[in-house]
Amino acid sequence: MMRERELKIRETARELLTKGTVDCVLGYEAGTIPLRARPVFISRPEDVDRLCWTGFCTGNLAKYLMGRKDKVAIVAQGCVSRNIVGLIQEGQVDRERIVVIGVPCLGMLDYRKIQARLPGKVIESVDEEGENILVKGPGFSQEIPRNFVKRDNCTTCMHRNPVIADILAADKVEETAGGNLDKVATPWESFDAAKKWDMFSQTFASCIRCYACRDVCPLCYCKVCFVDEASPQWCGKTLESADVATFHLLRAFHCAGRCTDCGACESVCPMQIKMRRLTSKIEKDIRDLYGYEPGMDVDAKPPMTVFQPDDPEDFIS
Numbered sequence: 001m002m003r004e005r006e007l008k009i010r011e012t013a014r015e016l017l018t019k020g021t022v023d024c025v026l027g028y029e030a031g032t033i034p035l036r037a038r039p040v041f042i043s044r045p046e047d048v049d050r051l052c053w054t055g056f057c058t059g060n061l062a063k064y065l066m067g068r069k070d071k072v073a074i075v076a077q078g079c080v081s082r083n084i085v086g087l088i089q090e091g092q093v094d095r096e097r098i099v100v101i102g103v104p105c106l107g108m109l110d111y112r113k114i115q116a117r118l119p120g121k122v123i124e125s126v127d128e129e130g131e132n133i134l135v136k137g138p139g140f141s142q143e144i145p146r147n148f149v150k151r152d153n154c155t156t157c158m159h160r161n162p163v164i165a166d167i168l169a170a171d172k173v174e175e176t177a178g179g180n181l182d183k184v185a186t187p188w189e190s191f192d193a194a195k196k197w198d199m200f201s202q203t204f205a206s207c208i209r210c211y212a213c214r215d216v217c218p219l220c221y222c223k224v225c226f227v228d229e230a231s232p233q234w235c236g237k238t239l240e241s242a243d244v245a246t247f248h249l250l251r252a253f254h255c256a257g258r259c260t261d262c263g264a265c266e267s268v269c270p271m272q273i274k275m276r277r278l279t280s281k282i283e284k285d286i287r288d289l290y291g292y293e294p295g296m297d298v299d300a301k302p303p304m305t306v307f308q309p310d311d312p313e314d315f316i317s
């Protein structure tokens, strides 16, 4: 399972670096504390054993392709491969310059869900080789069904296999995790405007504007983000609700037709803000209105980049 993928990633990285096919391999290595993995660039064959593949590889490596001029191999599961496709569509990444080590994905884990099941325990390791994960620490060892502690987005993922891959790190898996893709978005549609605003305000009330959600997202690559622009100042810098709302609403609309529901933004948020309440609704709208799923086809034109005479325009009244 995870170990098989990890070994194949390392073997592939070693071969690519030894032959000089790529200048570096972009993957994950274990974090400095349990339940974490962090991005790493490996450029020497002797370092490939640093590469890992665990349920904690929850960042989105596509982000790190931006601005690179060298030839890079990148480790990519379904959602990340779709973001790579998006960056190719947007002219930000050259397909000829990258090698995609595709990973058929079993879903990533939510470290907070694991910790919540073991209150007060110090977790030292997680073994992911069985149907259940095995969590260990001083004086305890506990099995937990993997599905109980997956990230929310991974329970409803529709595209777990990489869309583009030059090498696969394992056999393909069932394409969908089987959940209800619109579980988060659908409830919004039954709310009236006041309830929607109330729910939105509650969702983002504890945001501290650390911008981790923006910084981890492969869609956010503007040289100067609108929130950092000082002249003109598009968005106030305070934690007042109007400024916080402006940031989140504008960022969400910038992601329309591009977001792959990779979940990286929710995973990194230190305040555990459920920002998929916003991104999932926009993702559903794009699917319903334009029949478009981001990152599925390098040659497709994303709906926000083209105009059709019969585009829906009911919102103009």
Ligand code: SF4
Pocket (backbone or CB within 6 Å): 077, 078, 079, 080, 105, 106, 107, 108, 153, 154, 155, 157, 158, 159, 160, 161, 177, 261, 262, 263
């Ligand atoms: S969203 Fe899908 S492809 Fe991405 S990590 Fe989760 S299960 Fe894997």
Ligand code: SF4
Pocket (backbone or CB within 6 Å): 206, 207, 208, 209, 210, 211, 212, 213, 214, 268, 269, 270, 271, 272, 273, 275
């Ligand atoms: S990561 Fe969370 S707290 Fe930080 S800006 Fe984003 S939503 Fe706000």
Ligand code: SF4
Pocket (backbone or CB within 6 Å): 060, 083, 213, 216, 217, 218, 219, 255, 258, 259, 260, 261, 262, 263, 264, 265, 266, 279
């Ligand atoms: S908005 Fe969040 S879920 Fe969507 S692509 Fe960016 S990091 Fe991933």
